[in-house]
Amino acid sequence: MPIKNVVVNCTDVQRSVEYYGKFLELPLIGEATADRAVLDAVTATVELRLVERGREASTWVGDDLQKGFRHVGFKVDRLDERAAVLKAAGVEFKLDPLDAEGAVRICFFFDPDGTLLEMIQGDLQYAAVLDEDGVAKERALGVPARPRFDHVAVTVEDRERTHEYYRDHHGFSFIGTIEQPHDPRGFSIGYLKGGDTVIEVFTYDREKSEREPQLDVAGFSYAVLAGDAAEGLRATTAPDGTRVHVDPDGFAFATR
Template sequence: MNHQSKGFIPGFKDFQHVTVSVSNVDRALAFYRDLLGFPVLGRLYYPNQVGLVIDFLDIGNNGILEIFSFKVPTKPTEWIPDDLQLGMRHIAFKVQNVDATAARLKAAGVEFTLEPTDATGGVRIAFFKDPDGTLLEIIQGDLKYHIPGQAPLPTPPAGGAPAGSELCYDHVTLTVSDLDKALAFYQGILGFPVLGQLNMNDDRGFVITYLQFGNSVLELFSFARPTIYHTWNPDETVLGLKHIGMLVDDVFAVADRLKSAGVRIIYPPNHALGAVDTCFFADPDGNALELINGTCTYDE
């Protein structure tokens, strides 16, 4: 953790969204809106070849879940249940009582991959899947790091979880191939301070590093063993987690700064539908990140 943070990139405001592609939007909304309790903020239609429709849901902690659905058939996810696989692993939500929330979700037929359990760091967790198999986590309690960082804990904004939901967005998780390279990028270039680390003490050399991402957290999985192929696919119709969005004042200025630092730009800055400016760029492992300068103007 020796990549000195220079502070958040100029004009950085906060985490804004995380995106998931789904095969059936009605089923996805029944899960995320009706079962998990995340209110729908609006919908945006893209006139492209795949007939992209984006639903925007309030997941608390200033965060938005973007649900991508399509008029064409989707393709199976390339995600596998092996944390050595590079890319986006899961989205996590804070709850008051993991066991009670898990019991309610299980009664509704939700598939759990990890029953409620006490975990390293002094928290209680459980893992479950959305209808398309995207992995989600619920967490109770505050982490106690093995190696504390130098950043203060994020202060949750007023309101926390959205009205009507017991879940509140906490973090998104990436597996990285090289922790030093990842920290040189996320801490050194983007300026995300390190909150701390947990040593999982397994034979893979598993270490979890936590970085402050506005009012939320970015969780990095790293290993002493080699990682395996990446989950990210530029084809939007491949199911699963797609990208992470961050709110900035000036997309064009931040993109110029990233380019000058040698960061790969996936899609250059542009004035997008929804009356916002956007730009997509990649971390050292190719994970897609988006700059956005505001909240979309929804079609409905």
């Protein structure tokens, strides 16, 4: 079962609609309002929600040793061409285009309100394949005609615990790993596939910091997953009244 929606808070909905439309070719579904817009990201939707500017500072930091949400990833073609357009527009980059482990090309950049986004070009060549059928289905999606939602990345304390939870309650399968042999932090990535979407799971040998989800500040708010949350999982409420669950690593999600 897939990730169905990604909720991103923004301080100017129209500005964000234009940003995601221009740079990631995500068209509107229906009409945008001053408070909300929904964009078609092929395999999921991206929902933009208005928050008050300067109401509270985000505690998210660009250090992957902070547990919980890390970034939203999109599969693309022509990555370098797309990155050049972003650069020409003055978009801030965290990582310029480069060839990464797994024989893919990637880059990282920020949306207008600080949500970290990734573009990925190519099919991952996993260090270890754990679900051959899942990998085959991933590759069968082919080269995207326009950017499509691929994954949400999270940092966790215990990858097996994370796998068991999202497998048992939301139908995700652990399809493979990518190792980072040159990273002194003991960095490893696991891929949990649900439908045509992925939870990209970061683990490290180093001590990690905690972060409480913030559902009402600019930036990533929560994801919407298929399936049912486990009983007893910590929960909170989004500004629109949605019941949002929090996993042991601080990743926030709702169910639908």
